[in-house]
Amino acid sequence: MTIQNFIPANFISSQVKLSLLEDIGQQDLTADLIPTDAIAKARLISRQNAVLCGRDWFNEVFNQLDPGIKINWFFEDADLLRENAVLCELSGNARALLSGERTAMNFLQTFSGTATQTKLYADIIKDLPVKLLDTRKTLPGLRLGQKYAVRCGGGVNHRFGLYDAILIKENHILAAGSIAAAVAQAKALHPNVSIEVEVESMDELEQSLKTAVDIVLLDNFSLEMLRKAVAITQGKVALEASGGVNMDTLRSIAETGVNRISVGHLTKDLQAVDLSMRFIDL
Numbered sequence: 001m002t003i004q005n006f007i008p009a010n011f012i013s014s015q016v017k018l019s020l021l022e023d024i025g026q027q028d029l030t031a032d033l034i035p036t037d038a039i040a041k042a043r044l045i046s047r048q049n050a051v052l053c054g055r056d057w058f059n060e061v062f063n064q065l066d067p068g069i070k071i072n073w074f075f076e077d078a079d080l081l082r083e084n085a086v087l088c089e090l091s092g093n094a095r096a097l098l099s100g101e102r103t104a105m106n107f108l109q110t111f112s113g114t115a116t117q118t119k120l121y122a123d124i125i126k127d128l129p130v131k132l133l134d135t136r137k138t139l140p141g142l143r144l145g146q147k148y149a150v151r152c153g154g155g156v157n158h159r160f161g162l163y164d165a166i167l168i169k170e171n172h173i174l175a176a177g178s179i180a181a182a183v184a185q186a187k188a189l190h191p192n193v194s195i196e197v198e199v200e201s202m203d204e205l206e207q208s209l210k211t212a213v214d215i216v217l218l219d220n221f222s223l224e225m226l227r228k229a230v231a232i233t234q235g236k237v238a239l240e241a242s243g244g245v246n247m248d249t250l251r252s253i254a255e256t257g258v259n260r261i262s263v264g265h266l267t268k269d270l271q272a273v274d275l276s277m278r279f280i281d282l
Contacts, residue, residue, distance in 0.1 A: 006151075007056075007144055015141070016060045019103050028099040040094035040279050044087045044105075047274035051119050052079050052087065053149040054111035061104035066096035078115070078152040087275075094279075101277050109272040110142065111149040117270045118153025121263060124247060125254040126154070130261060133158040133240070137264040146267045158262055166190060167217070168197045179204060183211040196240070205229055209236060218258070219243050226256035 046052075052075050062069040069092030075081060090097060122132050134150040135158055136143070147157050159165035168182045176182035179197055186195050196215035197208045202225065208216050209232075218229055220243035233239055240260035241253050253261055 006148055011144065012056055012060050013064070015145075016057060016064055016103070016107075019106070020061065020064060020100070023103050024099055028095070031095040031098045034094045034098065036095065038094035039092065040097055041089065041091045042097055042101075042277050042279045043089050044108075045276045045278065046081045046083065046085045046087055047276055048081075048083050050081045050112050050273040051115035051153050052081055052108075052112055053077050053115035053152040054108040054145065057107035057111070057145065058104045061100045061107070062090065062092070062096065065100045066093045068092050069096055081112075089280075090277075097279075105275050105277060107145070109275050110139070110270070111145050111152075112273040112275075113270040114146045114149035114267055115153035116273060118150045118155040118266050121247060121250060121266060122154035124250050125261075128254045130254045130259060131156045132266075133260050133262040134266045135242075135262050135264045135268075136161065137268040139267070150266055153266075155266060156260075165194045166196065168195070170198065170200070173197075179207045180211050183208075183213050187212050198242075202228065202232075205232065209233065213237060215240055215260070217242055217262070223252055223256055226253065226258055230257040 055073060055077055059071055062071065069090060071088055071090050073088040075085070075087055081087065118132070118134075125132060132155045134147060134155055138146045143160070147160060150157060159167065166186050168179070168186065173179055173182050176185060179199075183195060183197060186193075194214050195212070196217055197211070197213045198217040198219050199205045199208055200219050205216060205218070215238045216233070217240045218226060221229065221241065226241055229239055238259040240262055241256070241258045242262045245253060245261055245263045246265060250261065250263070
């Protein structure tokens with residue numbers, strides 16, 4: 001898994017700069033206890049099975065604190081980790097290693113948590129012809145990293161924001177007057193952009209099929225309704241299931257024949273991976 005062409009240039013450095021300011025402020029008071037020229041070595045260890053994600057953020061933290069710090073990685077992003085695996089070894093200025101430890105691990109454990117959660121879901125339906133999608137329910141300021149992590153875990157990205165695809169929801173339909181009016185206006189204003197409509201009933205699905213919509217999102221449809229929607233649509237548009245999706249319901253939803261399933265849990269309810277950075281020489 002490569003991050004090139006996915007994250008805009010300088011985005012990670014800007015994000016790391018803000019995070020270091022948040023944590024260190026004007027001075028790391030505790031690091032002052034260490035001689036300025038002290039050199040140390042450390043190991044980063046995973047305390048659980050996980051999927052690695054976020055190396056570039058981790059590296060950038062220490063690069064900004066001291067470019068002389070060397071990091072030797074033993075795993076790539078998207079690699080599976082086993083409990084107690086040594087992820088990397090670091091060496092360099094002791095103060096910089098101590099000051100950057102928490103910020104670097106915050107990025108890595110959060111993105112690895114997203115990737116790990118995604119893989120748990122992706123494995124449930126890996127033998128079925130359906131895409132597992134994320135949503136915009138991401139941690140504020142960390143969306144691009146989490147979207148990247150979803151890919152590392154085997155998922156597929158939904159739209160990144162309000163700027164790259166159109167998703168017409170209930171309030172948009174009410175404001176426009178009808179599904180047909182909303183889709184027609186969207187097509188006229190943005191003819192080359194993917195248009196998706198969220199529907200909550202079979203009647204709204206039928207209305208959508210009479211428009212130029214590309215994808216129909218079936219919101220909180222029962223399994224019976226999902227199967228009926230697949231039969232009615234007959235491949236005319238892509239069908240996406242959403243709402244009430246968790247690891248217990250994912251498989252049965254996928255088996256209805258929908259093309260896509262979007263899951264907010266991938267990014268909003270993640271559990272950070274348990275990491276530990278231990279000094280091995282001072």
